[in-house]
Amino acid sequence: MTVRNDITVDWTLSPRIVKVASPSTELTVQDLVDTLRYIEADLTNLEYDSIIVASGKEDLGGGVKVGITAELLNAKVMFEGRTTPLVTGTCTKDDTAGIILTDSSATFQSDGVYVGCSVRNENTKSSATIIEVLSETSVRTIPLSGGSSSSWTNGDSYRIYPNVLCSITGGNLVATDSNGNSMDVVLQSVNVQVDRTSSSSATLQELSNIQYSSFNGGVTIDTVNGQAGTTYPAGTLQQPVDNLADAKIIANERGFDTLFIIGDYAFQSTDNIDGFEIIGESPQRTDITLAVGMSTEGCEFENCTIHGTLDGDTWIRNCLVGDLTYIKGQIENSVLTGTVELAGNESIRLVNCSDGVPGINNLPLIDMGGSGRDLIVTDYDGTIVIGNLIANQQVELSIGRGHVHILDTVTAGTFVIHGIATVTNEGNVTSMTTDGLISKSTISEAVWGVSTGDYFTKNTMGGALLRILGLTQENFRIKNQKYNNDSLLVSASILVYSNATDVENNATPICCYDMSASYNANSECTAYRVIKK
Incomplete structure (x- = not known):
């Protein structure tokens, strides 16, 4: 799979523009498919309609496969225009015929001016194509045209631009507009010509890169609109599977460790998703339920609402976290809305999280699980409630702005609290350090209580x-x-x-x-x- 970093997409236009940046002059259909699949898979682009479909590569035996055909959907390919001149200068000799440009101070040959370059008279706005480089100081062109004059005059300013031939090879490439009608696949740009070579025979001998790229880096599950099966294109975004078992078979065959979830998904107690990254559409569109007994060792969850029971070291990112039991690992960039019960013997980290549901009865509660693990909270916003701690574990809370409420079920623990917050302590902690804590009362005391x-x-x-x-x-x-x-x-x-x-x-x-x-x-x-x- 080849992903090129010189290809970008302007999604805002219709048709969309797939730009190949200068100085690239070649594009294979396979590279185009791989790269656009990769770009489509970026989370920031999931809101846009698909930009390419591809077919072919059927195995004819002996390692020979049918040539690839790709269709751009409401999109065109454009090689970036060559708008930077090779040479600029001033004409030093009149030529009424408009075919000889002379510049006594030029070095056309040394500067790489070649047959096919275009020259523009900046004074008359006329232009022509160079047909011969006569010397360092003169070139021959077809007659100037398109401006207010077709001749060269001593003192005229000029610019010479490259005229580049670019090519699209390695398969068939077609394009349709937003209504499904055929259109030219190429959008012409300045000083660029594009040559396309089609493939009409079974001559491509390669692995299934096109199939691999169509998965966008993982297997897609949709329990509502998906279907069972493991034969390609099952598991792609265009044809999701509807169950975990088929998704895992496809992932193992293709070497994926990511599962994309469309809509909601309820994992069962017998499910094992160890080592997988689970990515939803968004916390608003994907709700994930984790059943007691399932295995989640080394899992990562992202872009979803998540609740249930975990079993294994887990990282959670960009999620809405409800009631969650036996969390060990890290929660980052997420909103807490329920009770999070900790587990394991290693430090638990909450990074850049916040409370999220209004109301005093909806405050997030961190259940320390009695004993066995420390808690490190950094850059937290809102109210956080700490409970169920009976051992002298370390609890470090860095609050961006908010309130810390320690319940009476906390009967031990070494607390270090700093940031901008108020503290309600109903517990009996072993020690509490608040030297770095800033609140209305600490500011007032520092200002008005000083000698x-x-x-x-x-x-x-x-x-x-x-x-x-x-x-x-x-x-x-x-x-x-x-x-x-x-x-x-x-x-x-x-x-x-x-x-x-x-x-x-x-x-x-x-x-x-x-x-x-x-x-x-x-x-x-x-x-x-x-x-x-």
Whole structure:
């Protein structure tokens, strides 16, 4: 199976455009089928209609198979246009016939200009095809056409572009539009010509790569619209199977370890899916039920709603997690909606998860299973409830924003909680560390509960608060008083200190103010000023 990284699909157009990036000039039908199957299988593209179907490869014996035929569904192939010029320059000699381009400073031969390149007169917008490279400084073309003039004039700017021949080989390639009508398979691009070679005989001798690619990397199960069987194309996205037994047979024959689930699926107690990756359509469209007794060792679940009983080390990603028993392994990027009961003797990890169902009665509960395993939670959002812990296991909770509720069924355990959260502790834990915890109460205590004596630096908010206290005559002293003839105070120095001891000792005032007052003939104060020095 060959998957090319120079092929992309623009799904937004109709027909869709399958672009082969420059500088590639060759495309085989087999490579096209393999690559488009791979692109279709990407989860981000599952919403789009299928873009290709293929047939052929029937075995005729002796290793000879029927040639491949592929049909593009509402799509065309386009080799990327060659829009970067090989050469740019300025014409240095008139030619009224418009067939000889001369540039005394050019190096056409050294720059790789060849017969078949196209040249464009940027002044007149006319163009022509080069039919002979005469020298480093001149080329011969067919007569210029398509612009305001068909001649070369001294001073005209020009650009020479490559004219590339691309090919599609190795089978038959056809295309139909959105209504199923035939259309040309190639979308022409700038300075590119495409040659297609069809295959009409049984000459391809190869393995079943086309069949392999049609599975999109795994076997598809659909209990509603699928059907029993293991003969190709059973198990493909176009023809899913309807049961696990057939899916596993196909997967083992083809070397797959992925099962795609369309719709809902209820695994039975006798089922064994050890080592498989189970991928649903989405948590909204695929509900997976796991029966007690089934085996899930080394399994991975993705893009589904999951609940039931696990038996084995399991990883869960991008899921909606309901009531789940005996989880060991990791849950990541998922929403918790029920009770998750832990199992095993190794650390359990919840990474980037959150609660998901509104209401106090729907809070996710992590049942620690009594003893035997640690719990590590990172980047959690929402409320998480911890219960049923009787041994001194390590519980580390990193909360992005939310609430931690420790039930009274927790009678032991070493808890480390940090992040932005509040904590309700009804249990009797062995120890709890919350030094890294940030909440409304911890912020309030840090701001308003701190000793003012620790913050009297000048030009800070703490210093400003102390000055305010001083001006209300707390830790306050007046010096250098002056009086007028009527014994009225006309000026003084006001000093503010951080504590009473400094007032008594007149030591290290934190600020000083100049006070001044004026009076009229009736000894009435007419002006009063206090200015910070």
